[in-house]
Amino acid sequence: MDSAKWEDAVVFRRIQRLASHLVASPTMPSEETLCLEACSSGNAVPVSVRIDALKEIMTGAGREDREKVFRFFEERPDLQTPVEISKDAHRELTYKQLTALVRECGIRPLQMYMKDPARYFTVMEAVGFIDISLGIKMGVHFSLWGGSVMNLGTKKHQEKYFAGIENIEYPGCFAMTELHHGSNVQGIQTTATFDKERDEFVVNTPNEGATKWWIGNAAVHGKFATVFAKLVLPSASGDTDMGVHAFVVPIRSMVDHSVLPGVEIRDCGYKVGLNGVDNGALRFHSVRIPRDNLLNRFGDLSKDGKYTSTLPTINKRFAATLGELVGGRVGLAYGSVGILKVSVTIATRYSLLRRQFGPPDQPEVSILDYQSQQQKLMPMLASAYAFNFASLDLMDRYSEMKKTHEDDIIADVHSLSAGLKAYITSYTAKAISTCRESCGGHGYAAVNKFGALRNDHDIFQTFEGDNTVLLQQVAADLLKQYKKKFEGATLAVTWNYLRDSMGTYLSQTNPVVTHRDEKMHLRDPRFQLDAFQFRTARLLHTAALRLRKHSKRLGGFGAWNRCLNHLLTLAESHIESVILAKFNEAVKRCEDPDARKLLRLLRDLYALDRIWNDIGTFRNQDYVAPNKAKAIHKQVEILCAETRQVAGQLVDAFGIPDSLLRAPIGLQSGQYTEYTHYVGF
Structure with missing residues (x-):
């Protein structure tokens, strides 16, 4: 670094330190100052954790239905899917599980789907914990076959087919x-x-x-x-x-x-x-x-x-027809979150249990005490919470759409369901493999479920719309909101989200803000969301300019293909912004003070981990200075260590019973004892 640049850096640093004193105010919202501190003891819990409060926050509608499903299958070991089973036997068992769910347990999925979709999707997640094949079988019969007849047909079809679909007489x-x-x-x-x-x-x-x-x-x-x-x-x-x-x-x-x-x-x-x-x-x-x-x-x-x-x-007519079928994507997004919860639960509990190496002449330490293991698993745990709140909001929006049929809500649900389904399922697919690797050789045992989870979930990235195609739909929707028309026309900003984000860009690319690196600033939800939205705004603006430039020579299709990777990145950035915004709303709604602290911790980890993973973009646009980038990385490490202290309680709050989780290394207690039974000891 030459002397002039070094002097500039010193000046910026001094301005930043001065600014941190000037902006601090007794009136600053308490949310920005409340966070957990890393504990010196590996076993200490920094706050009291009310698991029931977290469970209630995470579940949303349909809690009673969920518990009813859990109790039913816990009492029916004959309906549990064995580790080793042939294709034909698995198909018959899945059909038996589905008919028992309706005819014996008394769940009415089609009625829920039509009148209270949030309850339906909660049940769908619950049966996915039992067997993902059962969740998909249920979705095929009720939301695809049943939903198409009910939503695309008229009264005569509803009267003729509803009862037969509901009781599975008309599979x-x-x-x-x-x-x-x-x-x-x-x-x-x-x-x-x-x-x-x-x-x-x-x-x-x-x-x-x-x-x-x-x-x-x-x-x-x-x-x-x-x-x-x-x-x-x-x-x-x-x-x-x-x-x-x-x-x-x-x-x-x-x-x-x-x-x-x-x-x-x-x-x-x-x-x-x-x-x-x-x-x-x-x-x-x-x-x-x-x-x-x-x-x-x-x-x-x-x-x-x-x-x-x-x-x-x-x-x-085609758009209206497909618009009525977005429920499948809503269900896949929420179902994929459930599979992420299962994977993270197994990997986290095993990592807390497994002890390996440590200081000389001292007991071995939990492998979750290792920074590398924390940085593999803790961002996934935070993501599971983040995705859960985003998908719950999507379910609420879908329910509102079914009641009001308002054009704006229909368009919003169509874009959100496409984007969240694509983003969440792609993330979960990668996360399952990482969780498997985090459990070493034990993760490779079929009985510990990672193989089945990975194989069963993999198709989520393809059906109900290939993820690459769905992300292009999101990008196209963003461009429509950015301009009135594309080919050769002057671009006009028409969307407040973009306009506000560009305003943020202009106000924050200054030496004071780009160099601020104190914890209070980095854990400020306003900074985090501004950063996400700034990135989306820049990507949207540059995508529109690139498309206009290339279309003159390549035409519309050629220009789109030339900018395709840019457009996919734009869509993912937008969806990450949506997820963070919904996480912020969940934090504000949370009334339990201890639960709120934990949600803030996870929110900060989700946000800063995503910023660090894409730090090149923020550096290239001069949104984050080198010292700030380094501080963000440090905060991610600290947040992972803080989350590790309450990781066991956080996965317990997913509320997945051991009797349905069934992976021996992922149980709440007696893991090794249970595991050895499978090899005959």
């Missing part, structure tokens, strides 16, 4: 994905051609690529399918394609369960995970269904072949 499938088309639903090729003479639709699979693929419930149990197909209206002048619509198509007999004429079903076979779900492939060969089997909420057809819709274009 069903959701047949959207095709062999050649997954995320691009508008490109599907299955057709439903209207035959006016017989008042029927004729459903056809025109080629191999149009085969419905990965259809849950199809291979073994399903009797009906909601089939997405292009509605074709023949005429003397030629066929008219009215776009993608949904149709109820019976696929098996209600009498003897045989496959119906014209329907061809194949088994997708053994998968990487989720082998309790019977995925199959469907083809249709001139399968005739009544005209009333068109789910006609957004488009209807009269007996004389006249098509009517309140929505004027194919694109608007």
